[in-house]
Amino acid sequence: MAPTLTDLIVVGAGPAGANAAITACAHGVDVHLFDEAPKAGGQVWRAPVDDLPEGNTPEAHEGSALRDCLAVSGVTVHNGQRVWSTLIKSDGEFQVDSLGPEGPMTVQAPRLVAATGAYERIVPFKGWTLPGVMGLAAATVLLKSHGVVPGERPVIAGAGPLLLAVAAGMLDAGVKPLAIIDLDSRVDWLMRLPALLTRPNLAARGAGWVARVRKAGVPILHRHAVRAVDGHDQMTRVTVSPVDASGAFIEGNDKHFDADALVVGHGLTPGGDIPRLLGARMQHDALRGGYVPQMDVFGRTSINGLFAIGDGAGIRGVDAAVTAGQACGLVVAHEADRLDTIRFEREVAPLRKACNRQNRFSDAIGGAMALRSGQVASVPKSAIVCRCEDVTRGEIEAAGDAGASDVNQLKHFTRTGMGPCQGRMCGEVAASLLAQHLGVERHAVGSFTARPPLRPVAMGELTGSFSYDDIPIPEPAPL
């Protein structure tokens, strides 16, 4: 099947990718935009499922506006298509293969933008694999897209601003969380205040959530973390303990909650699979959540024509993602000779300013969500780290003792990261555990090698239906 040829392929229709596509297209660049969700918006601006009304939050309005804008933009949008392979052809062009309702698709372009967003990172504790425990970001999906509150008696735990956003969302839906368990102290949040106030709108939203939670009388346990979850076929009890500034548990003051759901998250990790798969130079950046491509302000990576933007290129948040998307769209149009230098400079200047303003805010939020040494050190030896393959911390450290000196060796020794999620859920934590055990810096143990397929796909769907009689078989070579 001959590939469809275009000027630009964008993977990911969240705030970064969709804006890059719209901006480039507005300047005459032919764009194909892929997303695995049925509607554009990414996670933060995720659309409600079919037949549910749009929500009434700022994110819902922004997401709705983006989808309206995309619909009239001229961008060729492929929703529900899962990109499972990206490769660089011998002529330097990018080939992207996807699968979805439109069937298998192959598109080729001289430029590729990876805007694939982030995954949630959860530091393991006893019982975190029990049904009833879900991610904090997962809870936002249920609340804003599926119209569902995760439980009747939920506990919310972890780090960062999502704790309060989820609590406020639950309260709006008529469910009072039993407690909010925040890794940070009040003082930690006060110290971030000046940076947060650089984005008054966002700071005001945060203040609104705090007021909502206070008014409802939801207890907030600062400097606490989940120590264990108990239950048989599903969780029934959450145990929390106080922690120190590094996130390590302080003994002797456990509290218990009889909860039917635990919503827990410790920040985000960039989903930089495409740059890694294509061999772009990567570096570890704890503040940005993990491995990120080395790139300039426009998202240009070390590979000619490959761009990385949005949270997938380092956690910076939604506003920075929009700016990065617009700037990337402009630079693509400029490189493709659709936008002259004078106009390019004029249009990109305000985006650069916005980017500088947003960075301070992003740094403060990134600091709240970065992985802490004591958190990693507190993972119990018997706790499962790699959920897919049931690998415990003890087994990871035993592999380290047996000579596994980087995460790919760890994978060979223990199968960590070899299961269906391909290390997306455990990679950062497993690597940090190994590094801590070996007494080396995090970057010294590297990251899992990325390989296709980027998403699990059924072979039958790739091959389609065929008859063996239609397969051309050459004459056997003479003996």
Place this chain on the structure above:
Amino acid sequence: MTGKRKITDHRVSVTITVDDVPLSVPRGEPLATALWCEGHLCLRHSPNAGAPRGAFCFMGVCQECSIEVDGHLVQTCLTPAQEGMTVRLKGAP
């Protein structure tokens, strides 16, 4: 019942079967969410330790909610409920 549908909406109901038991759920609601709301939190057991597992990330990353629907392994958090779907939990591989 664990999850709570917060919107008393007028969505069309469809009937799916879960281990041969019919279940009425809103059309288009992702199967993982529908199962969660109906109290089916445990979807499968992990292949090595045999420990109970349920939907976890709800955004297509963790693969914990991959179970057999109409004879195929699918990520139920990405699969909207449609009339007549057959979900297998017990004894599934």
